Amino acid sequence: MKLKVKSFLCLAAALFLFGAATCAAQSAIPKGLTDSTPNTAVLTAYDDWYAAEAKPNEAKIASKTIFTSPRCVVMLRDGGKGTLAKSHFHSTTDEIVVVMGGSGELLINGEWKQVKAGDVHINPRGNIHATRVAGSDDLKFVSIFTPVLPSGGDANFLTDGKAPVIPVGLSDSKPPTAVLANFQEWYKVNAKPEDPKIASQTIFTSPRVVVMLRDGGKGTLAKSHFHSTTDEIVIVMGGSGELLINGEWKQVKAGDVHVNPRGNVHATRVGADEDLQFVSIFTPALPAGGDANFLE
Incomplete structure (x- = not known):
């Protein structure tokens, strides 16, 4: 009987210590950090989304937002054949584009660049960029805007025939120009x-x-x-x-x-x-x- 009581006490002590350690780990996370939609982590397979929702033969960008917080918005996207997103800049956000497949062209630092799977393009706020999909493939990519886009978006399109007017002081990144890396x-x-x-x-x-x-x-x-x-x-x-x-x-x-x-x-x-x-x-x-x- 004494042995059983001793074993029970040891088990109870172990459970208490485990619970205390668990609580300590949980309490180490400050309150108020959760402010995203969804408020838990996300795992999505781009190819699954593409098979179900992409529009490869339509001249537009199909897009699905999978996460948003005050700090960023994450979108799965597809530029269908013939897509043209005209020259514009962002005044509040940086945009990161990760090419998942297909092909297309991006206007980067004043030059049209062919992009392919594995390319990572970062466009700082205040930097003029554009997208065109003119070949036989569509352009598959993920876009991350940081911070979150304001209500109504953050695309400041340029007026044809007029010099662009970009507010002073937007350039504060390293490097200060757009990046393209494979x-x-x-x-x-x-x-x-x-x-x-x-x-x-x-x-x-x-x-x-x-x-x-x-x-x-x-x-x-x-x-x-x-x-x-x-x-x-x-x-x-x-x-x-x-x-x-x-x-x-x-x-x-x-x-x-x-x-x-x-x-x-x-x-x-x-x-x-x-x-x-x-x-x-x-x-x-x-x-x-x-x-x-x-x-x-």
Whole structure:
């Protein structure tokens, strides 16, 4: 009888300590961080959306918003054949475009550039840009606007035949001009697929956003943590791995789009067979010293 009582007391103590640790982890997350729609993390396969909702043969941009917060809006998009989005600039937001497939042309720093799958384009506020899809393919892409678009949008279209009037003081990014980088080209030179850590290169930063090209080598483990100031958008470009999303480990693959709101616990682990290739977008810019609050 004494043995049973002792065992019961040990079990109760263990459960108490586990509960205390769990509560401590939960209480470490400040209240009031949740202010997004949805208010939990998002995982969406771009290809699934494209198969169900894209309009590849219509000369317009089909779009679905999958996440919005005061810090950003994330859209899955498709520019159908013949699409033309005329020259314009944004006065409040930076726009990040990640090309998922197809082809098209973007007006970047005054020149039309052909884009393809794996291209990452960042257009700072105040920078004139445009889109045209003139070939036999449509243009598949993800758009992230940071911060969230104001009511009525933030596209300031230029008047034909008139010099553009862009307000002074909008340029505050590094670099101050638009960026076009190809993930696969970066991967060949910079990735460390055999190292169990995350290789990363920042290609753009402004007060509103940081954009990184990244590779999680085989065996990588980024422990459970949350961000207190930033939302993080992860777009998987290749390989495979697992992300802790809303308390469950989810296998991810090329084409997956994951949005993790501030205050939401998440983690990353990569198996021994394949590395995880991805783009990370933090909005707004990470504070000095970073914004990872680890729970263990």
